[in-house]
Amino acid sequence: MTEMRMRDALKEALREEMHRDDRVFLMGEDIGAYGGSYAVTAGLLKEFGEERVLDTPIAESGIIGAGIGAAMGGMHPMVELMTINFSFLAMDQIVNSAAKLHYMSNAQITVPLVIRMASGGGSQLGATHSHSLEGLYAHFPGLKVVCPSNAADAKGLLKRAFRDENTVIFIEHTANYALKGEVPDDPDFLIEFGQANVLREGADVTIVGYSGSVHQAMRAATMLQDQENISAEVIDLRTLRPLDMETVLTSVRKTNRAVIVEDDWKFGGFGGELSAQIMEHAFDYLDAPVARVASKDVPLPYNRNLEFAALPSEEDVVEAVLAML
Amino acid sequence: MTEMRMRDALKEALREEMHRDDRVFLMGEDIGAYGGSYAVTAGLLKEFGEERVLDTPIAESGIIGAGIGAAMGGMHPMVELMTINFSFLAMDQIVNSAAKLHYMSNAQITVPLVIRMASGGGSQLGATHSHSLEGLYAHFPGLKVVCPSNAADAKGLLKRAFRDENTVIFIEHTANYALKGEVPDDPDFLIEFGQANVLREGADVTIVGYSGSVHQAMRAATMLQDQENISAEVIDLRTLRPLDMETVLTSVRKTNRAVIVEDDWKFGGFGGELSAQIMEHAFDYLDAPVARVASKDVPLPYNRNLEFAALPSEEDVVEAVLAML
């Protein structure tokens, strides 16, 4: 075990996988000389050389498409998009090429590709630069969608992504990069997809989060315990596709109440899927309707107060829990 | 009233609005000389000339962006994307420019733009050409999302779209183009956004659909009446953003049961939003969990049998209803 920040855990995963498998190479905007806009790839150009760490032009559709092609050609590329906001420009390649080729070709073609993207609001970057699209990508069959909330998970899940023969959308919340945690050194440390993590056990209510919102969930649980003596169970989904509903349902059947927390807009967001599935599979266990805590229905403003008001907070979670008890 | 197909009702709406407002012009791939891939614009080039009916190159991001710019410049353009599948290439313009400029500019800029797109599966076009993205676009604040199910609605809603100062995503299910219906001739016939339509009254269950799935819902209602003597109420949402939940909730509070039908994939689809909201606002009225009938979780295959098996059918709806009674 070594204590490190999530950004360094991610780098370790990349380093180990590049040493393990020479099909793995990296491309992206400013991942080389610049060191990556969130410093995840800093130093890797020096260590692995220009052959395996490619700085690319600003052409999201082109570089994601090239990554798909390289994967079809027998490599296992990682393409970093500086932030997930720019993935709108590459969405056709992700949705129509990467996600569908295996199925449409009747299993002749595989696209082993890892697409890493920084995501989320809260840094006052304004509306165009503050999207949370975990749920949007989880909608498409053929993709895997991974969104770690801490350093250890980040390493285990990213390494696992390079053992997958499919395209993995790997989403990193910018608020998590600096978070420190104990990270296993074992080069074979992997975290399987589709295994939610019960971060905190509780009896009265289940709080479900993923990516950045896991931390609002945890802080809310502490507040509930300290201030209201309410025992909340907190679940980190870790991957949205595949989705581990069993862990969520087991918890809800125990607590009889559920709150979902996400950074994304509530309307048409992934929380609706979770809420609906909980109802579908645990209807008779529910003492109250499942609650969703998410962003207000506005483009995220630059002003700090407005941005904070628009994003979900631990207070919002506490409020939602109290309202259902 | 005149009986006509939905495609002709759409054309009538375009004709009338172009005559009413010279800010309105049309652009799109093959909408002119070719007459439109679904013949909606056939004849309009001849009637209005090249100034107001522009055939464009195949450059979705460019032409949607140009439409946004023209709208910012004081026009009220309609851009037709041949099919919604190609909108993935223009998604950044739709999501980051069209949807956000009014808010980010503090109301200085408006983008009065109508984006028309053919949508849906069922024509054996294969996975890349069979998307249903009504729910995806409804997720973004700043947009309006309209999806008519019949000729009269198509005309009233499309005309209303040209009275809106915002960007309207106007989605036309290909299975609806040939449907005939009585359409009002009144040039001031408008259908307001956010007004769901109760197509059939019933007492035992509420079936909610939109766009193409409204017809599976109606056929299922007939089957339920005839074969099971079950009285189903059928609601056509007509617009997903704004969404008329009141009409849905009023119905569910009466029937105590709800089934949602949509062409899109179930996982992470708009049905989850509807299901969650019904639970949130009518929990105590529900005798059974809200059911969702949607596409199977696969890229839509070309083979007819497989495609039909993947898409939601009236039988699936009937089954879902029977399962909750």
Place this chain on the structure above:
Amino acid sequence: MSAAADTAQSTIVQTGAAPAGPGPSAPDSGPSVEELNHFLYQMMLIRRFEEKTGEMYTKGRVRGFLHLYTGQEACAVGMINALADHDKMVTHYRDHGHALARGLDPNRIMAELFGRSGGVSGGRGGSMHLYDVSKGFLGGYAIVGAHLPLAVGLGLAAKMKKNDSVTLCIFGDGSVAEGEFHESLNLAVLWKTPVVFFCENNLYGMGVPLQESLSTGISRLAAAYNMPSVQINGMDVLEVNREAKKAVEHCRTQGGPYFIEAMTYRYRGHSMSDPELYRLKEEVEQYRKRDAIEALKLHMTERGILDDAGLAEIAERVERTVDDAVAFAEASPQPGLDTLGLYVTKEPGDD
């Protein structure tokens, strides 16, 4: 062909009056008699296969969007026969001719159009989505322009794996306006990926004539990215094959991309639902007069390497092959409904 220097690094070679150009020109060290017979057979096969496919569509056997290749045979046959077995190719949705020229089994292509389990894509892809990895045929792509970046990536992989395979990327004139055309050409030159960009300029993107969809010349624009770029007569299979060999040779030995704009013409509508309001019957007739198959026949008969008997033999072989394909497709079973959920992703132990 008169060469007009455009830049230091690249040249646009213009053919006299393509596609109104003359019939096959005499190659110095052109294809062998066997090759010529093979070209003629493939071109006639494609022609007949597409006629039959059209019939099958009207009979309801083939569904969805169907784009026939009729008229452009010289492009597919001339270009694809310049590839080696270990080379790879991607193309667009108008892909039957390309698949046949690459040697995919006609039976399995027709079965795919029928949506049967014996199809090259198991009936899941249809006309626009043919795949046969065993032949390095990595697909027909139905999103205009989307396969250009894929070709760059395939070239990049070949470069990284240091195998000397070349990737062929075929697309139409209408695709040139897409942003991915620009992104891909730029990346291919920057990264020196061995990719032959082969643009079949049939003068229309659906109903839009090229001059309304592009503000400049295709091969001229390609040259501006600093890659060799030529415009050739796509109605002359010998010229296409000659230029194609140069291009493939260049990519394989020098590395880096090469651009070919082949002037050609599509006899049929864009797809089966095309009313063809955008062009005159006369225009189509004109081009039919310069038919590439007839030109090749003439070339061969003039040189005494083809006689009526030989032609009849080829025609008969083509007929049999196409009839067999339909019979095979008819007999091929529908995919089982239990297969619907298979292969959404690839998981350990799948195969």
Place this chain on the structure above:
Amino acid sequence: MSAAADTAQSTIVQTGAAPAGPGPSAPDSGPSVEELNHFLYQMMLIRRFEEKTGEMYTKGRVRGFLHLYTGQEACAVGMINALADHDKMVTHYRDHGHALARGLDPNRIMAELFGRSGGVSGGRGGSMHLYDVSKGFLGGYAIVGAHLPLAVGLGLAAKMKKNDSVTLCIFGDGSVAEGEFHESLNLAVLWKTPVVFFCENNLYGMGVPLQESLSTGISRLAAAYNMPSVQINGMDVLEVNREAKKAVEHCRTQGGPYFIEAMTYRYRGHSMSDPELYRLKEEVEQYRKRDAIEALKLHMTERGILDDAGLAEIAERVERTVDDAVAFAEASPQPGLDTLGLYVTKEPGDD
């Protein structure tokens, strides 16, 4: 400047050694003394405004991504002063200099950077999203390349409304690799929209040098679309202004687009978090030696139209303006939380 014919329809004009070019060249009928003083004032204002903005960022007053314009002043001032009041412009996220040159109120720009209600975007946009419709300043755009199609649309609207306004579209060298660059230039030429495409080539897109992001020359590529295209010295405000006037005049009278590649340099990092590992301090120093502001001062003093007193007066005015801006921003109230939900869409009776 030596003209090198590239095509019938377009020309690339190369300046001797831009950006290493000489100081301001003597214009035949150049700007008036008033104009020169105005240019100098604006360039010094931008320089000082950005320094102050940097300070305010380190103080935590300004947040988010911040991209300073320092070094490129001659581009904004030379280009934007060639526009008429009724013209429109869009630019990218490095937009403070452009906003100041267009005459937006420095107080309201600084207030926007502070996120205050008195900001040009009400505190909702921040540094990358400045808007002032009353000045025809239709925005800073933070998605690289996204505003190019918007400019084409604005030009299209102007053409349809037959008002003779021109649209200016400013972007960087790194944006040229985006697909929307290609789509927009093509559409602009096809539709003859009056758009000046002004590329500020500061040699880097973030940390990537141009030669690693583009396989060819920017103005050469632009010329291939068949529009007038020039490469100029962006460190010489007089040359920029002279070429800018030509471009605007062309668009206004001939219709159709015009392309300018201005060679320039950014003194500061790409954004405030840039470690600048990709370039040498020496390189930056070199360019600082050819500073455009110093060059203009020299030009004016040599011609006796600027003395120490005059310079001091301008410097003092700049200082006061920037201090006032900060004071205004500090005093400007935070937007009320009750405004969060306003203006998501525009509805009847909103305003």
